[in-house]
Amino acid sequence: MLVPDLPLRTERLVLRAFTATDLAVVRDYRGRPEVTRFLYQEPYDDETVRPAIDRMVRRTALRAPGDVLQLAVTLPDSGVVVGDVLLNWTSGEHRQGEIGYAAHPDHTGRGYVTEAARELLRLGFDGLGLHRIVGRLDARNTASARVLERLGMRREAHLRENEFVKGEWTDEWVYALLAREWRAAA
Template sequence: MLVPDLPLRTDRLLLRAFIPDDLAVLRDYRGRPEVTRYLYHEPYDEAAARAAVDRMVRRTALREPGDVLNLAIVLPGTGEFVGDVLLTWTSGEHRQGEIGYVGHPDHTGHGYVTEAAREMLRLGFDGLGLHRIVGRLDARNAASARVLERLGMRREAHLRENEFVKSEWTDEVVYALLDREWRAGTAGD
């Protein structure tokens, strides 16, 4: 079980629980087609953004397998919203997890998503005691692949046309990192 003391601080970021007031910013950046191109959902309208915020505000702890920790990434000095990050506890028996993230396009290119995702790896390995954490993405999403590579994650699989997403067959790429690799310091800095 992991109930982090929120908000979390990294060198440049604050990772905090979502609040209902995040509705407008979530609708804005997740409402953009260029942001959701490689995600499972279409661009958010008002109703989809409201449902997402309602779900995200409750995702503040990992109490049992299947739970998701979903945090807003903000700049501490200004409170400016730069994206969101998540850690899913996928298996208790096998001590597995998965990270995910979505960056606000107005704040890309500064390493914020990588820094926040590194903190989620730390929580998964050091806080929850996971053995293996994966990152899965649409194979066309080169920017997301670069994030996982900067984190020191290894590309393990390229699955051809394994998912039917948004009316097309898509390839999925899987990256992974083991707890011993994390502890040995082989994860990217």
């Protein structure tokens, strides 16, 4: 079980729980087709953002396998939300997790997501005791692949047309990192 002491601070960022007042900013960046192009979800609209933000607000701890921790990535001085990162506790028995993230397009290209996701790897390995954390992505999502590679994750699989997403067959890449590899790199 992991109940992080929020907010978390990294070198340049504050990672905090989402609140209902983040609805507009989440609607803004996760409402853009270019942000959700390689995600399973459609861009949020005024209707779909409501249950989404309700879910995000509750994702503050990993109490049981299946839980998701999802945090707003913010700038310390302004409080501006630059994106979000998440850690999904996918298996208790096998001590597995999965990371995910999305950035506001106004704040990409600065390494914020990599920095925030690194903190989630730390929580997953050191806080929750996970053995392995994966990142799964559409194989065309090269910006996301670069994030995972900067985190030191290894591309372990290229699945050919394993899913039918948004009207087309898509390839999937699976990246992974083991706890001992994380510790050796630290």
